[in-house]
Amino acid sequence: MQTFTATEFTACNLNHRFTNAELETLAWMAEGKENSAIGLLRGHGEPGAKKLVSSVLHKLDCNNRCLAIARAFSGGYLKAANATKQIAKAAKQSALQMVAGFLIIVSGVTAGTGTGDSFLRTASSRSQGTYRVRWEEVLPANHGGAA
Numbered sequence: 056m057q058t059f060t061a062t063e064f065t066a067c068n069l070n071h072r073f074t075n076a077e078l079e080t081l082a083w084m085a086e087g088k089e090n091s092a093i094g095l096l097r098g099h100g101e102p103g104a105k106k107l108v109s110s111v112l113h114k115l116d117c118n119n120r121c122l123a124i125a126r127a128f129s130g131g132y133l134k135a136a137n138a139t140k141q142i143a144k145a146a147k148q149s150a151l152q153m154v155a156g157f158l159i160i161v162s163g164v165t166a167g168t169g170t171g172d173s174f175l176r177t178a179s180s181r182s183q184g185t186y187r188v189r190w191e192e193v194l195p196a197n198h199g200g201a202a
Contacts, residue, residue, distance in 0.1 A: 056068060056069065057071075057075060057078060058078075059075070059078045059079045059081075059082050060082070060136050061079075061082035061083055061085070061086050061136070062086055062136070063085075063086060063135065063136055064082050064085040064086060064133055064134070064135060064136055065082065065133070065134050065135075065136045066078045066079070066081045066082035066085070066127070066132060066133055067131065067132055067133070067134065068132075069130070069131055069132060072114060072132070073111070073114065073132075076097065076107055077107055077110055077111050077114070079097060080093055080097070080104065080107040080108055080110075080111055081111050081123075081127055081132065081133065082133070083096055083097075084108065084111065084120055084123065084124060085124050085127070085133050090104040090105045090108060091104070093107070093108070108120070111123060115127060115130075
């Protein structure tokens with residue numbers, strides 16, 4: 056069985072329905088590439104890619120790309136490339152986000168003055184514990200001059 060793997064999807068040639076060029080075009084269509092991009096990726100121009108896309112649409116009995124991709128998935132012609140690697144990557148990112156969130160909370164609590172609500176004061180400018188600074192305390196006094 057012939058296959059072509061693009062960045063995120065793999066096109067499989069079940070029952071030898073597609074040519075190699077059509078198989079590659081189907082994978083790039085699933086990636087959301089336009090005709091001009093498919094032409095560049097395949098090494099020819101947009102007219103050649105347009106012809107290949109038309110051929111893929113005809114073989115899947117579709118009149119638009121969205122329906123063609125849906126039918127290709129349901130027919131087994133398309134599948135996610137390295138689905139297990141993508142799941143592992145998502146799990147790793149989720150774990151890193153949880154650790155980062157925990158560290159942010161810990162740093163907010165430990166950076167306070169010991170009152171216990173220092174994280175709440177730094178997290179929201181609209182909370183009840185927010186301290187407001189008056190401009191007169193920060194800026195030098197204006198001794199009658201124009202601002």
